[in-house]
Amino acid sequence: MLAMVIKEFRQLRRDHRTLAMLIVMPLLMLTVFGYAASFDVPEVRTVVVGPGAEQAAGSLPEQLEVVAMRPSDGRTEAVEELRDGKATVAVVTGAQPAVLVDGADLFGARAAVQAFSERAAASSGTQAGPAMRPEVLFNPDLETSAIMIPGLVGIILVFVGTLATSLGVVRERQSGTLEQLAVMPLRPRDVFLGKILPYFAVATVDLVVILGVGIILFDVPFRGSPAVLALASLEFLFVTLGFGVLISSVSENQGQAIQLALMTLLPQVLLSGLIFPLQAMAAGVRWIGYVLPLTYFIQISRGVMVRGAPLEALVFPLTALAVLGLVVFALAVVRFRRDLAPADRGRRHRRTEAAPAAGGAR
Amino acid sequence: MNRGGSGPAATGSFGVDDLTVAYHGRVAVAGVDLEVPAGTVTAVVGGDGAGKTSLLRAMVGAVPPERGRVRRPSSTQIGYLSAGPGVWRDLTVAENLEFSGTAYGLGGRALRERADRLLARTGLAGAADRLGAQLSGGMRQKLALAMALLHEPALLVLDEPTTGVDPVSRAELWRLVAGAAAAGAAVVLATTYLDEAERAAWVLVLDQGDPLLAGAPDELVGGVPGMMFDSPSRPDRGASWRRGARWRTWSRDGGAAPPGARRVDPDLEDAVIVAALDRHARAAAGARDGRAA
Numbered sequence: 175m176l177a178m179v180i181k182e183f184r185q186l187r188r189d190h191r192t193l194a195m196l197i198v199m200p201l202l203m204l205t206v207f208g209y210a211a212s213f214d215v216p217e218v219r220t221v222v223v224g225p226g227a228e229q230a231a232g233s234l235p236e237q238l239e240v241v242a243m244r245p246s247d248g249r250t251e252a253v254e255e256l257r258d259g260k261a262t263v264a265v266v267t268g269a270q271p272a273v274l275v276d277g278a279d280l281f282g283a284r285a286a287v288q289a290f291s292e293r294a295a296a297s298s299g300t301q302a303g304p305a306m307r308p309e310v311l312f313n314p315d316l317e318t319s320a321i322m323i324p325g326l327v328g329i330i331l332v333f334v335g336t337l338a339t340s341l342g343v344v345r346e347r348q349s350g351t352l353e354q355l356a357v358m359p360l361r362p363r364d365v366f367l368g369k370i371l372p373y374f375a376v377a378t379v380d381l382v383v384i385l386g387v388g389i390i391l392f393d394v395p396f397r398g399s400p401a402v403l404a405l406a407s408l409e410f411l412f413v414t415l416g417f418g419v420l421i422s423s424v425s426e427n428q429g430q431a432i433q434l435a436l437m438t439l440l441p442q443v444l445l446s447g448l449i450f451p452l453q454a455m456a457a458g459v460r461w462i463g464y465v466l467p468l469t470y471f472i473q474i475s476r477g478v479m480v481r482g483a484p485l486e487a488l489v490f491p492l493t494a495l496a497v498l499g500l501v502v503f504a505l506a507v508v509r510f511r512r513d514l515a516p517a518d519r520g521r522r523h524r525r526t527e528a529a530p531a532a533g534g535a536r
Numbered sequence: 537m538n539r540g541g542s543g544p545a546a547t548g549s550f551g552v553d554d555l556t557v558a559y560h561g562r563v564a565v566a567g568v569d570l571e572v573p574a575g576t577v578t579a580v581v582g583g584d585g586a587g588k589t590s591l592l593r594a595m596v597g598a599v600p601p602e603r604g605r606v607r608r609p610s611s612t613q614i615g616y617l618s619a620g621p622g623v624w625r626d627l628t629v630a631e632n633l634e635f636s637g638t639a640y641g642l643g644g645r646a647l648r649e650r651a652d653r654l655l656a657r658t659g660l661a662g663a664a665d666r667l668g669a670q671l672s673g674g675m676r677q678k679l680a681l682a683m684a685l686l687h688e689p690a691l692l693v694l695d696e697p698t699t700g701v702d703p704v705s706r707a708e709l710w711r712l713v714a715g716a717a718a719a720g721a722a723v724v725l726a727t728t729y730l731d732e733a734e735r736a737a738w739v740l741v742l743d744q745g746d747p748l749l750a751g752a753p754d755e756l757v758g759g760v761p762g763m764m765f766d767s768p769s770r771p772d773r774g775a776s777w778r779r780g781a782r783w784r785t786w787s788r789d790g791g792a793a794p795p796g797a798r799r800v801d802p803d804l805e806d807a808v809i810v811a812a813l814d815r816h817a818r819a820a821a822g823a824r825d826g827r828a829a
Binding site: 350353 | 598612616618622641
């Protein structure tokens with residue numbers, strides 16, 4: 175048995191990826207569950223509008239963080255602020271006072287509703303008065319499915335884009351056919367696109383099916399423009415497919431590819447705001463979330479589907495996704511090309527070059 | 537080590553000049569010259585790690601040369617059978633051929649006719665609908681060779697096409713290879729089987745990445761110095777090695793046969809072993825001289 179134990183330790187010592195996973199995963203779990211796994215939103219972004227904005231802002235529950243005061247605005251502008259994702263709560267003062275809450279920000283909305291309920295229970299004659307009863311917009315019943323399914327679309331795209339693509343490319347390497355492709359008169363671009371387009375198509379079908387099921391079975395609203403969601407999905411797929419190809423380029427077999435794909439999937443699930451709200455995370459961990467593509471896709475999918483946010487309101491997450499897509503996809507193309515056109519690489523870098531084709535025809 | 541004037545006509549042939557291939561600083565092939573003329577079969581032989589695969593990979597452009605020159609046709613004119621199976625396991629035999637043909641610009645009737653002809657010649661016609669994963673080792677090699685031959689390439693590069701293949705299938709594979717050469721293709725193949733290499737017009741022997749011998753098989757065999765003996769047991773003198781159930785003994789200086797041994801003519805295997813022994817003896821002597829100095 176001792177011999178078996180020694181053999182196992184020797185193998186483990188040389189399996190750097192598994193070793194890294196065994197060490198990194200507990201640390202990641204500790205960090206995530208210590209600093210990120212919280213549903214309690216400490217500060218809820220709030221805008222206050224109307225003639226009494228300044229006075230109302232001073233009397234709001236402590237949990238509400240006023241990010242803007244606009245005395246000249248009214249209810250219409252307040253609703254737009256929420257729809258565009260600029261705040262979770264909008265307090266409207268004036269002739270028809272109201273507290274509007276964005277139900278798409280589930281945990282922020284719940285925190286705000288609870289804060290106002292506690293305020294109402296504790297004092298019955300404050301300046302805000304009985305008019306300050308929250309009115310939840312976009313997701314009035316604060317349904318979890320309404321915010322989870324738009325996020326789930328992103329997870330499916332990560333799964334198909336990253337895991338399936340990396341497995342598909344690694345299978346070629348493992349079976350020795352990638353070298354066959356490299357020698358065939360195919361341009362690396364054609365091989366690359368030919369390899370990822372089927373996964374792109376499968377991911378698109380998955381996307382439509384998930385959305386259809388979500389809308390029909392779970393009554394998830396779709397208030398915004400399908401074109402905006404399609405654009406975001408396209409950008410997001412570029413990132414996930416690029417990740418898939420990158421993973422395949424550093425994996426020698428399918429087991430390694432699955433390991434790496436899971437290592438990219440897990441942080442995205444935990445730190446993107448899909449489950450735990452970003453506002454509830456410690457600042458350091460939250461910033462990890464800001465470099466993850468799923469974070470921006472979720473902002474867009476929830477914005478489009480639940481709040482009906484227009485394109486202009488989603489310029490930042492769309493741009494972030496585009497930048498991430500460009501960087502990851504470019505890296506993937508470079509790595510893939512290195513596998514498929516090694517002779518070209520040699521021609522560029524070596525002192526003495528390989529001769530061009532010598533008289534092909536017989 | 538150039539084929540020079542003694543080999544087949546080199547005009548318009550493919551090959552490598554002073555080729556060195558290295559992986560992460562580790563040299564796999566060092567300073568190799570090789571001509572692969574059209575219409576002939578050239579064999580690259582050597583043991584495990586001799587550099588055969590690296591040489592062939594450099595020839596087809598799958599690995600960049602560290603130094604030297606590779607002369608090859610355009611990729612549309614190269615047929616390659618890699619050291620791995622090189623067959624898509626989850627495609628059928630017919631689908632493998634169809635994909636390969638399409639990649640090389642074939643299509644329609646021409647592709648169907650060539651594929652049918654090769655399926656018939658390789659004996660795979662009855663297995664056209666079987667998945668690559670369901671083929672035996674020999675059938676898979678035949679399919680890989682058929683895929684390499686499908687577009688009738690000017691340069692056919694085959695990395696150990698018969699390794700792990702039964703004797704009958706080996707003979708069939710060789711028939712296809714010889715047929716391609718007879719049709720005008722320049723064929724270069726790596727093999728560990730020296731009886732196969734004897735069929736080639738030219739043989740390059742590699743030893744740990746270095747060229748050890750090169751020439752026509754007859755020239756290599758005729759150039760073995762000293763005498764070769766065959767005996768049923770290991771003699772007590774001379775350099776000896778097993779050949780099946782018997783022993784071969786080589787004596788550089790000739791002389792009388794060891795007791796119980798009879799003199800025999802060397803073959804290609806003997807020539808390669810003698811060259812390797814000779815090199816190692818010279819290397820050992822060089823090391824001794826170095827220490828003495």
